[in-house]
Amino acid sequence: MSRKLLLWALVAFTSKAPVAMAPLALVFSSRQSPAGYSLGASLASAYVVGEVVGAPLLGSRLSRSRMKPQLSVGLLAGALAFGALPFVRSAPAPVLIGLAFLAGAAPAASPGGIRAILTRLVTDESVPRALSAETTLTQITWAAAPGLVVLLALQVHAGAPLMLGALLAAAASILVLRLPEPPELESATSAVASMTRTLFSGWPVYLTSAASMAMLATAELVLPALLEERQVAVGWSAPLLAGFALASAAGAVCYGLRTWPGSVQAQSLVFLTAMAGCLVLVTVLPGMPGIAAGLLLAGIFQSGVMVTRNLSLRERLPARAHAAAYSVMYAVGGLGYSLAASFSAMALNLASPSAAILGGVAITVLITAVSAIAERNSVGNAIRGFR
Structure with missing residues (x-):
């Protein structure tokens, strides 16, 4: 472990936690609305669709220019969408669905980009161990997220999990800029093979x-x-x-x-x-x-x-x-x-x-x-x- 890897772990956690919390948090945020669980399920579905659409579209651009600014902007946009949802709970359903879609799509390239940065922070021989550590961090985050969402939603406020997700994503958007910038990896064959x-x-x-x-x-x-x-x-x-x-x-x-x-x-x-x-x-x-x-x-x-x-x-x-x-x-x-x-x-x-x-x-x-x-x-x- 080094300072760079510890910083990477903090970036990974603050960017993964909002993703782990989002579907259940969206369900709880709509639980007391007139549409109830039906609207919550629709918002969670829109969030997942946003991830599926955003990951390949935004991820394919990461290799064309500097990676860190793109990841930071995406995480910040996701944080703004997360933070807006609790304040517009009475808005029409299409507005809420659009914000949920944006919350999923905007930072969707961050898992791939942050993993790519990790594999370039360690030697080739250490990559399997580094990816194992990433998987461990991911699973611990996913294990803790449901309980945290339920606790905040029932004991604090229905929108509290979304606000926490917004704060974590915003923190990740700042911290990712402190990571080393991966080198440009363009080869002579890149012009031939798209x-x-x-x-x-x-x-x-x-x-x-x-x-x-x-x-x-x-x-x-x-x-x-x-x-x-x-x-x-x-x-x-x-x-x-x-x-x-x-x-x-x-x-x-x-x-x-x-x-x-x-x-x-x-x-x-x-x-x-x-x-x-x-x-x-x-x-x-x-x-x-x-x-x-x-x-x-x-x-x-x-x-x-x-x-x-x-x-x-x-x-x-x-x-x-x-x-x-x-x-x-x-x-x-x-x-x-x-x-x-x-x-x-x-x-x-x-x-x-x-x-x-x-x-x-x-x-x-x-x-x-x-x-x-x-x-x-x-x-x-x-x-x-x-x-």
């Missing part, structure tokens, strides 16, 4: 991100219904999901402690398959102990997916495309989460919660298989080209 084509070449890795987030959506959104089916209090869903996130943080620490056999691409596919198997266990093992065991194991393997997919993308694409590629992967992961959420909602209307989870796992396994075949073909083509 950035769009370069980014698209990483699509098998993006698929693993979509698969991982689809499984996460299936686990999170079907869990309350599964608990009811097993005659377990629905209130247990919060500590179970917090345990899932903390197990993922522990798994990230374990991954960073040593070098693992096989390529990062193979590791990613193994972790994805293991995570799917653990979610199947959730539907088979009896009672809450069985659900908890399956979720904790799935969380451990999910962290491996998160680290290895970042390493895979870093190996697959040139350095000048890393920041943009991380942003595209972030957007594809959000899309996978949204599609799985829609599937889960339909499945719960037609079948049992256990069947809904199994259906989500089956789709994820199919996506993983497509990604594995694409990775194998790309490696084969590279070998033939070398010969």
Whole structure:
């Protein structure tokens, strides 16, 4: 650890916390309005759509000019949108939806840009450990965010979580300017191969991100219904999901402690398959102990997916495309989460919660298989080209 890395960790936390808090904070901010939870769900959906749209559009520009000012402006715009929402709660729904969209879209390039800065602050040999540390920080933040939102919304004010998110995003917009500016990474071939084509070449890795987030959506959104089916209090869903996130943080620490056999691409596919198997266990093992065991194991393997997919993308694409590629992967992961959420909602209307989870796992396994075949073909083509 150094001063630069500690500063980076502070920037990462202050930029990630508003993202982790946003969906639930938007729901609580609208709870007492005439439209109630319906409006809150619409605002949360608009926020996620903003992230999905903003990440590739803004992230693709990070490699063209200085990165830090762009990240700072995006975070500041997101902070202003977050801060405005509690003060215009009585405004028409389209205005609120527009602000929620802006809050998601404006800083959407920051996860990819801040990760790219991290990988250039350390040596190549330390990148896996650094990305493991980032995953640990992310999972701890996600584990703490729901409880903090509920506490502030119920004990302080319905708009307090959004105001805290605005303050954290504003702090991140200032702190990011103190980080070292990544060097310009333009190569002689950049004029020949367009950035769009370069980014698209990483699509098998993006698929693993979509698969991982689809499984996460299936686990999170079907869990309350599964608990009811097993005659377990629905209130247990919060500590179970917090345990899932903390197990993922522990798994990230374990991954960073040593070098693992096989390529990062193979590791990613193994972790994805293991995570799917653990979610199947959730539907088979009896009672809450069985659900908890399956979720904790799935969380451990999910962290491996998160680290290895970042390493895979870093190996697959040139350095000048890393920041943009991380942003595209972030957007594809959000899309996978949204599609799985829609599937889960339909499945719960037609079948049992256990069947809904199994259906989500089956789709994820199919996506993983497509990604594995694409990775194998790309490696084969590279070998033939070398010969």
